[in-house]
Amino acid sequence: MEMIVIGALVFGVAYAFTHRGSNRVDNDHWQPARPAIDSEEHFEPRADATGTHRGASVQLARLEGRQLLRNEAFIVGIFMSIAILVVFGLVWASDNIGAHNSWRYWLALLPVFTLPFAGMTLVAMNLAALRARREGVEELFGSLPATATARVVGHVGSVWMALIVQIGFVCSTFAIGWFVTEHFGTIDAASIGDVAVSFVLVFCAGSLAVALARWLPNPLGALAALVVLAIVGSAIGAIGGHHWSLTRQLSIWPRYPDHDWALAIRPNWWHAAYLLSLGLFVAVVAVARQRRDRMVLVLGVGTLSLAGLTGYLQTRPMTDADAERIAAMVSDPAAHSTCRTMDGLSLCAYRDYTDITEVWARELTAPFAAVAPQRRVDEFAVVWHETHLDRLDPAVLDQIDVDSLGASWKAQAATWNGVEIDGTESNLVNRLALGLWSVDLPLVPAPPGPAGEAPCSVGGQARGVVALWVAAQGMSADDAKRFVSGTWNGFGDSEDGPDVPADWIDGFVWVGDAIPPVLWSAADIAAAQALLTLDPTTVRDSLWADWRLWSDRATTTDDLIAEFGVEPSGERAALPTGLVPCP
Amino acid sequence: MNESTTNESTMTTAGALLHGVSKRYGRTVAVDDVTLSIGNGITGLLGPNGAGKTTLLRMMATVLAPDSGEIELLGHTTAHAQSREAIRRRLGYVPQEPGFHRQFSAFEFVDYVAVLKLINDRRERHDEVRRVLDVVGLTSVMHKRIRQLSGGMRRRVAIAQALLGSPQLLVLDEPTAGLDPEQRLRFRELLSNAAHGATVVLSTHQTEDVAALCKRVVVMHGGVIHFDGTPAGLAGLATGRVWLADERDPSAQLAWMTGDGTVRHVGEPPVNARLDEPHVEDGYLLLVGASVLQESSWR
Numbered sequence: 001m002e003m004i005v006i007g008a009l010v011f012g013v014a015y016a017f018t019h020r021g022s023n024r025v026d027n028d029h030w031q032p033a034r035p036a037i038d039s040e041e042h043f044e045p046r047a048d049a050t051g052t053h054r055g056a057s058v059q060l061a062r063l064e065g066r067q068l069l070r071n072e073a074f075i076v077g078i079f080m081s082i083a084i085l086v087v088f089g090l091v092w093a094s095d096n097i098g099a100h101n102s103w104r105y106w107l108a109l110l111p112v113f114t115l116p117f118a119g120m121t122l123v124a125m126n127l128a129a130l131r132a133r134r135e136g137v138e139e140l141f142g143s144l145p146a147t148a149t150a151r152v153v154g155h156v157g158s159v160w161m162a163l164i165v166q167i168g169f170v171c172s173t174f175a176i177g178w179f180v181t182e183h184f185g186t187i188d189a190a191s192i193g194d195v196a197v198s199f200v201l202v203f204c205a206g207s208l209a210v211a212l213a214r215w216l217p218n219p220l221g222a223l224a225a226l227v228v229l230a231i232v233g234s235a236i237g238a239i240g241g242h243h244w245s246l247t248r249q250l251s252i253w254p255r256y257p258d259h260d261w262a263l264a265i266r267p268n269w270w271h272a273a274y275l276l277s278l279g280l281f282v283a284v285v286a287v288a289r290q291r292r293d294r295m296v297l298v299l300g301v302g303t304l305s306l307a308g309l310t311g312y313l314q315t316r317p318m319t320d321a322d323a324e325r326i327a328a329m330v331s332d333p334a335a336h337s338t339c340r341t342m343d344g345l346s347l348c349a350y351r352d353y354t355d356i357t358e359v360w361a362r363e364l365t366a367p368f369a370a371v372a373p374q375r376r377v378d379e380f381a382v383v384w385h386e387t388h389l390d391r392l393d394p395a396v397l398d399q400i401d402v403d404s405l406g407a408s409w410k411a412q413a414a415t416w417n418g419v420e421i422d423g424t425e426s427n428l429v430n431r432l433a434l435g436l437w438s439v440d441l442p443l444v445p446a447p448p449g450p451a452g453e454a455p456c457s458v459g460g461q462a463r464g465v466v467a468l469w470v471a472a473q474g475m476s477a478d479d480a481k482r483f484v485s486g487t488w489n490g491f492g493d494s495e496d497g498p499d500v501p502a503d504w505i506d507g508f509v510w511v512g513d514a515i516p517p518v519l520w521s522a523a524d525i526a527a528a529q530a531l532l533t534l535d536p537t538t539v540r541d542s543l544w545a546d547w548r549l550w551s552d553r554a555t556t557t558d559d560l561i562a563e564f565g566v567e568p569s570g571e572r573a574a575l576p577t578g579l580v581p582c583p
Numbered sequence: 584m585n586e587s588t589t590n591e592s593t594m595t596t597a598g599a600l601l602h603g604v605s606k607r608y609g610r611t612v613a614v615d616d617v618t619l620s621i622g623n624g625i626t627g628l629l630g631p632n633g634a635g636k637t638t639l640l641r642m643m644a645t646v647l648a649p650d651s652g653e654i655e656l657l658g659h660t661t662a663h664a665q666s667r668e669a670i671r672r673r674l675g676y677v678p679q680e681p682g683f684h685r686q687f688s689a690f691e692f693v694d695y696v697a698v699l700k701l702i703n704d705r706r707e708r709h710d711e712v713r714r715v716l717d718v719v720g721l722t723s724v725m726h727k728r729i730r731q732l733s734g735g736m737r738r739r740v741a742i743a744q745a746l747l748g749s750p751q752l753l754v755l756d757e758p759t760a761g762l763d764p765e766q767r768l769r770f771r772e773l774l775s776n777a778a779h780g781a782t783v784v785l786s787t788h789q790t791e792d793v794a795a796l797c798k799r800v801v802v803m804h805g806g807v808i809h810f811d812g813t814p815a816g817l818a819g820l821a822t823g824r825v826w827l828a829d830e831r832d833p834s835a836q837l838a839w840m841t842g843d844g845t846v847r848h849v850g851e852p853p854v855n856a857r858l859d860e861p862h863v864e865d866g867y868l869l870l871v872g873a874s875v876l877q878e879s880s881w882r
Contacts (some may be wrong), residue, residue, distance in 0.1 A: 049672040049748045051703030059698040059705065063691070070686060136682025142646040142746070143678075143754075145671035154698075566586040 053150040058514050060154025064128055065161035071127060074162070081169045084113045089176035102353060104261050106177050107194045112253055113173070114166065114198040119226050119384035121162040122205040124408035126222035129155045129213030148290035152210055156283050159206030166202045170195055184356040190261075193268025200272050203277035231343075244393045246315040249274075258548055259391045260351045262386075263326050267524025270314035277307035318395050327399035330392065333385040344368070344376040349384040356384075363427045364434060366474025370540055371438040372547035380437050382430050385409065409482065428483065435471030439463035439551040444518045456582035459521030462560040465580075466543060466550050468520070468528035473536065484528045518582060530566035539564065553582065597622045597655075598752050598782025599643055604652035606638050606808075615806035616652070625778045627793035627814070628786040629867055630803035636786045637679050639803065643784060644676040644754045654714055657752055657782075670752070672701060675745035679756040679786075681737075685730035689721055689740050692729055696744040715743040718773060734761045742770070746777060753783040759792060771796055772780040790864035794818070800863070804871045814863045821861035821869050825849055828856040837868055 059070050059326070068074045129152075143152070176181040199545070212221045229252060239252035248254035249271055257264050281303035288296050318326075329336045329350065339348040340357040345368050347357040360382055368380070386392070389402045433443050442462065446454045458464030473482040520528075531539060542563065543550050550560070561567075606614040610804050614635045630636045641647040642654055645667050657673055659666035684692050694714045702708040716725045716768040719739040729737060738761045745753060754775075767789070774783065774796060787793060793800050794814045802810035802817065810817055827845045829840050832853030840846050848856060849865050 049700045051701040053701070055703030056698055056701050059703060059708075060695075063695055063698060067686075070611060131684060132682075136680065137684065138682075139641070139646050139678045140676065140681055140696070140741075141699055143644040143674060143676040143694065144699040145668045145701050147668075151699070164678055247841055 050143060053147055056146045057150045057153040057157060060151060061157025061160060064155055068121075068124055068127060068158060068161045071124040073120045073122035073127065077117040077124065078165055080116040080120065081113070081165070084116065085169070085172055085176060087316060088113065089173065090180060101181060101183050102356070103177060103183045103187045104185055104191055104352075106173070106181075106183050107187065107191040108256060108261070109264075110170065110173055110194050111197045111201055111347055114169070114201050115253060117162075117166070117169065118201045118205040121159070121202055122209045122223045122226060123219075125158065125162075125206050125209035126213050127219060128158065129210045130217055130219060130505030133217055149287050152214065152283075152286050152290070155210045155213075156207050156286065159203055162202045162206060163199060164460055166199055170198065182359065184359065185353045188352070190266045190268045193266070193272055196272040197268060197275065200275045202278065204252075204275055204282070207279045207283040207286065211282045211289075212290035214286045242388075242391050244391065246317065249314040250311055255260060257391055257393070259388045260350075260386050261331060261391060262350050262574060263396065265318040265322050265326075265393075267314040267316075270310050274310035274314055277303050277310055281307055286404065317533055318393060320395075323393070323395040323399060326393070326396045327550055330386050330389065330396065334383055337384060342368075346377050346379055346381040348381065353384060359427065363474070364430055367431055367434050367470050367472075370470045370473040371434070371535070372544045374547060375438055375551075382433075383494065431471040431483075432467075435467035435469075436518060438470045439467050439468055445517050446580075454578070454580075455517055455519045457521070457579045458518050458582045459524055460557050461524075461553055461582065462555040462557050463551050463553065464518065464520050464524050465527045465531060465557055465560055467518075468525070469531045469543075472528075477532070480532050481529055484532065485525060519579065524557055527561055527566065531560075531564060534564060534566070588871075598657060599784065600653075600655040601685065602648045602653045602655075603862060604636075604639075604642065606642065606647065606650050612806045614642070614649075617803075617806075617808055618652075619801065619808065619811070621782055621784060621799075623778075623780060623782050624798045625774060625783040625785055625796050627797035627800040628784060628787075628803065629790065629800060629817075630786075631871055634803040634871075635806040636803050637748060638756060638806075640754050640756045640784065640786055641678075644674065644678075645670055658675060660692050666737075667847075673751040675747065675750035675753045677741045677745045677755045677758045679760075681741035683729045683737055683740065686728060686729050688726045689716060689732065689736075689743075689748075691727040693744045693747070697747050700747050702748065711747060715746040716740075718777075719743045720736075720769065735763060735766055738762055739766070742773075749777070749781070753777065753781060753785075755784065756786045757788065758785070759787060759789055767792065790862070790867055794863040802867060802870055809870050810866075817866040817870075818861045818863045819866065820867035821849060824851075824869060825859045825865050826852045826856035826859045827859045828853045832856075 032359055127134075132141055208225065209222060212225055216340050233252040235251075237248050237255045239245045239247045242258045244257040248256075249267065252275070255269070256266060281300065284296060284300045284303055288300065305375070333350065334348055337348040338351050338354045338357070339346055340361055341347075341366070342361060345361075345364060347364070348355050349360075349361045364382075368376070389400065392400070394481065436443055441458060442456065446456060458467075468484050472483050475483060549555055597620045599619070601619040601840070602615055604614055604617045604619075605612065609753065617635075628636050628640070638647065642649050642661070643656065645661050646657070648661070654661040656670045659669045661667055661670065683787070684695065686697065690712060693716060694708065697708045697712055702711060713722070716722055719742050721736060721739055721743065724732065724736065729740065732740070738758065742755075742758055745755065745758075750870075759770055762770060771792065773786070777783070785797065797814055800812065800814050800817050801808055802809070810820070826848040828840075828848060829845060830853075831840070831846045832848060832851075835848045835850060835853060837849040838846055838853075847859065849868050
């Protein structure tokens with residue numbers, strides 16, 4: 001409902017903008033006040049019709065491009081771009097300082113973000129190309145020397161205005177990435193390819209708009225084309241689901257694999273060339289409505305062949321060398337990472353993402369400083385690695401023993417916190433992992449049993465409360481309360497929570513779509529929140545005085561409450577069936 | 584020999600040559616085997632609705648191909664694309680129902696037409712657009728959107744675009760429709776100036792315009808030419824057949840009361856009538872009026 005209201009408002013503003021100044025001019029006289037038309041000067045032409053068709057196309061493109069700014073659909077498209085930047089760039093992304101906020105991910109969204117604008121450009125340019133027909137000017141234009149081909153080329157050329165707007169959109173996207181959402185990682189060639197694809201999509205929308213106007217001269221044609229493109233594009237782009245499929249590349253917006261794209265070969269430049277070839281072919285098809293000669297035939301065959309060739313090239317499997325390189329990165333991430341070490345804290349990320357360790361360090365400094373010195377002697381490491389091994393390209397999977405690799409990582413889990421890149425809040429995950437590590441709680445779920453992986457319950461254990469207190473250090477009071485209550489984005493008892501029995505989730509679910517290693521009871525959460533209201537130095541000194549006691553599984557939450565004199569509330573639920581106390 | 588020489592001369596100097604031109608719409612013959620040679624100056628084309636005038640003009644504007652016959656304009660045949668382009672570069676056309684890009688300003692629309700007229704240089708084109716808008720007296724409103732302009736102003740925009748580049752062949756299909764009397768007078772002034780050295784074909788229902796402007800008049804009816812001569816010659820058809828009487832003759836085919844109370848009769852003399860000077864419209868009415876009235880059941 002809100003979207004409909006917002007859409008209506010945007011359209012209303014666009015309509016008012018494009019129809020401003022609608023007072024009719026009175027039918028005045030033929031300016032009788034000025035001298036009669038008897039001067040020869042009036043009949044001396046200032047210009048002759050001696051130009052070229054190419055020149056006419058250029059000038060027409062210029063004029064039509066400027067007219068686009070008066071088109072309601074085009075203006076709505078611009079508003080859509082702005083809305084996308086506000087929603088995804090400012091509101092949504094600013095709350096997500098997660099691993100998915102790499103430049104690689106952000107720029108890969110650019111073509112998707114461009115789709116609404118490209119769609120509205122298609123509608124706007126289609127209306128422009130149909131204008132002469134709609135307003136009964138075709139007969140007059142038919143008496144003018146510019147050919148239909150020149151007019152078609154001019155209309156296609158008017159897409160320059162949309163490309164200018166797209167430049168603004170891309171620049172805004174970069175600016176938000178740099179100044180607002182702190183994107184990290186390198187901007188590689190594939191990411192620049194994503195930017196190129198976004199421009200090509202806009203061009204393709206323009207050429208398709210004109211072709212539709214020529215072959216299907218009805219504005220509904222553009223809308224029908226949008227629906228067909230959305231359905232077909234989505235269907236092809238989603239082939240394979242979470243698993244990598246090269247066939248997706250043939251879609252307008254291929255969905256890239258659900259894993260770290262440092263571990264993928266994304267043929268974006270071939271994809272851009274493929275789309276550009278298709279766009280050019282469609283432009284030739286537009287011209288072919290009126291002109292069918294050898295040149296049009298050659299151009300049509302040429303662009304179609306190019307589309308076929310680039311379409312084929314973008315769906316080729318990765319080379320053996322690439323597969324080996326990526327398999328090595330997956331198997332031994334530490335060997336392919338750059339690490340930042342800070343007095344027992346080691347932060348490692350693939351070399352493409354080195355700058356994320358600065359963000360991690362900023363977040364983890366305070367929690368790590370809250371851990372007792374005797375515990376800090378053992379190093380805590382954060383190592384970026386891929387957890388969705390089954391989603392990797394088959395060529396890479398062929399070179400990896402997934403089972404043994406997974407087991408190896410589980411064994412290292414006590415000190416080695418892998419960072420997922422599927423939307424998880426890496427900063428919060430790291431904080432929580434550090435808290436769990438500080439009191440010897442497990443960082444990964446228990447090994448699979450009959451019911452699959454299972455978290456353990458830390459309900460009633462003081463160390464669970466300490467873990468939460470450590471993890472929340474350095475946060476503002478409000479953030480800490482939200483964090484500990486599990487209601488932060490990606491946490492808590494969300495609808496997307498793990499597939500575990502409902503009565504297990506009476507505490508704290510810490511990763512949206514994964515099995516958590518630990519669950520708290522509501523009483524523990526309340527105790528942690530109460531502890532966070534006290535002076536941190538006082539709490540820290542008390543905990544450090546006997547860290548071994550507060551890390552012991554036998555020390556209860558009630559002992560902790562008594563020690564600090566807080567009065568927490570919260571239900572002390574019985575241990576749900578199937579959950580075991582944390583060892 | 585002399586006639587041959589005359590024809591040869593006509594072939595080389597005429598702005599428009601039509602030879603055996605016909606056009607059908609289904610079973611209806613809109614233009615039937617018309618042969619016509621039109622030279623410089625203003626030629627009026629008169630005829631009732633459905634006479635075939637617009638079809639003839641559309642063929643002369645190169646937007647409609649004849650079913651048979653040949654059309655040669657400004658020395659180029661309309662049969663080939665290349666020669667059509669050469670014609671169009673020197674052609675100005677006002678369609679009977681000119682459409683407009685209503686969201687455009689008058690300047691933008693005429694500029695758009697100028698672009699399609701292959702006036703590539705932007706500065707020169709803008710100068711030319713301003714010139715033609717000045718000629719039709721729209722300078723003060725040229726940046727208003729066309730949808731804000733009155734019908735008369737829009738008609739002047741249509742005339743302005745036809746004047747771009749001072750074309751050598753002007754094809755005007757009822758350009759004065761919708762203009763008030765003063766605007767029509769201005770239009771006559773404009774057209775008489777614009778016609779210097781150019782061939783102008785003017786289709787109209789206004790016989791006064793023809794009398795005032797044209798050195799030649801062609802009357803079409805039923806797709807064929809019924810008269811081709813001077814306006815005076817057309818008026819001369821009614822010489823001795825225009826009468827003034829005090830009362831209307833009930834048997835008269837064409838009679839109407841004038842402003843001074845007398846009844847003007849065209850055709851057979853009523854009782855106690857006196858002869859009057861014939862006008863162009865009298866000749867036109869005698870030529871086609873009776874049949875038109877019969878066809879349209881006006882009587």
